[in-house]
Amino acid sequence: MKEIKGRTAVVTGAGGGMGRSIALELAAEGANVAVVDIDKAAAEAVAAEIGAKGSRATAHAVDVSDLDAVWGLADEVYAEFGSVEILVNNAGVTLRPFRASWDTSYEDYEWVMKVNFWGVLNGHHVFVPRMRETPGEKHIVNTSSMASLISVAGHSAYSAAKSAVDGLSHAARGELATQGIGVSILHPGPVRTRIVTSERLRSEAERSEARGVKPWSDYVQQPGNPIVEGKAEEPVTDPDVAATPLEYITPNATGRLVVDAIKANKPHILTHPAPVAELQARFDAVLAGAPQPRQD
Structure with missing residues (x-):
């Protein structure tokens, strides 16, 4: 997408963290922005921040795991702006503490999947048909994680x-690609956002602390790995740009990375230096799983 100015963007999970950074950067490029978050006050605050800088923004309180709510969101945005050229499916949740797969309840899996996958699918299902009917270049960004690569x-x-x-x-x-719509996958590494407090959105009885979930660290200690140890909850000062794959950073630079990727139609966006050794090991293991040439 060569030109963002004058386009309309929908950004979910935009009440803070990476979503806020993406919304602000798109607005700085001249886009109208629909700021979407389950937290109404947070969405309104970011929309006001964008408006104070002279760009158009609307705030929408939406649970992206609710398909009917996403349909309603689309109706509101199209009524306000007339089109959507940029869709950023960014809303997500996580669990703390880290836990073994066998200690992860069915309800844990269901809750995480409903927001992190079905929330993306709901946005895709609702917006893509209308985006296909809109002339010109369009783009979708879906937030994944470095955890899908390693x-x-x-x-x-x-x-x-x-x-x-x-x-x-x-x-x-x-x-x-044949419909004039690019798609990028955002793979954040350790970015310090409020996602680590996601379980505030669950009922008290469903929260991990109320259920006494056994931490993964009880099974095996892996010192020095902040992803495994869940150190995102520790108050520390973080840079905007990571020097290593496991360094915690602020979400401030994420918006610029996403905007640049939209303009270049990049298939992948990483917030951190690539964990080359881990990626290579996974790739090598995949190749090693293929049938070997017969030696006749």
């Missing part, structure tokens, strides 16, 4: 949901 022990529900986002996005990119 193995993260103790993070099975999140990794499964984000891997499903990858599968949907790869297929959609191939399909929509």
Whole structure:
């Protein structure tokens, strides 16, 4: 997409963190922005922030796992702006503490999948047909995770949901390439956002702390790995740009990375330096699983 100015963007999970950064950057490029978040006050605050800088923005309180609510969102946005050229399916949740797959309840899996995968699918299902009817270039960004590219022990529900986002996005990119719509997958590494407090959105009885979930670290300690240890909840000062794959950063630079990827139609967006050794090991294991040439 060569020109963002004058286009309309829908950004979910935009009440804070990476979503806020993406919404602000798109607005700075001249886009109208529908700021979507389950937290109405947070969405309104970001919309006001955009408006104060001279751009048009609307706030929408939506649970993306609710298909009817997403249909209602689309109706509101199209009534206000007339079109949507950029869709950022960014809303997501996670579980703390990290836990073994066998200690992750069915309800845990269901909750994480409903938001992280079905939330993306709902946005895709509702907006893509209308986007296809809109002339000109369009683009979709689906937020996945570095956890879909490398193995993260103790993070099975999140990794499964984000891997499903990858599968949907790869297929959609191939399909929509003929429809004038690009698709990018955002793979954040450790970005310090309020996602680590996601379970505030569950009933008190469903929250991990109320159920006494056994942490993955009780099974195996992996010192030095902040993803496994869940150190995102520790108050520290973080840079905007990561020097290593596992360094925690602020979400401030994410918006610029996403806007640049939209303009270049990049299939993947990483917030951190690539974990090359882990990626290579996974790729090598895939190749090693193929039948070997017969030695006749």
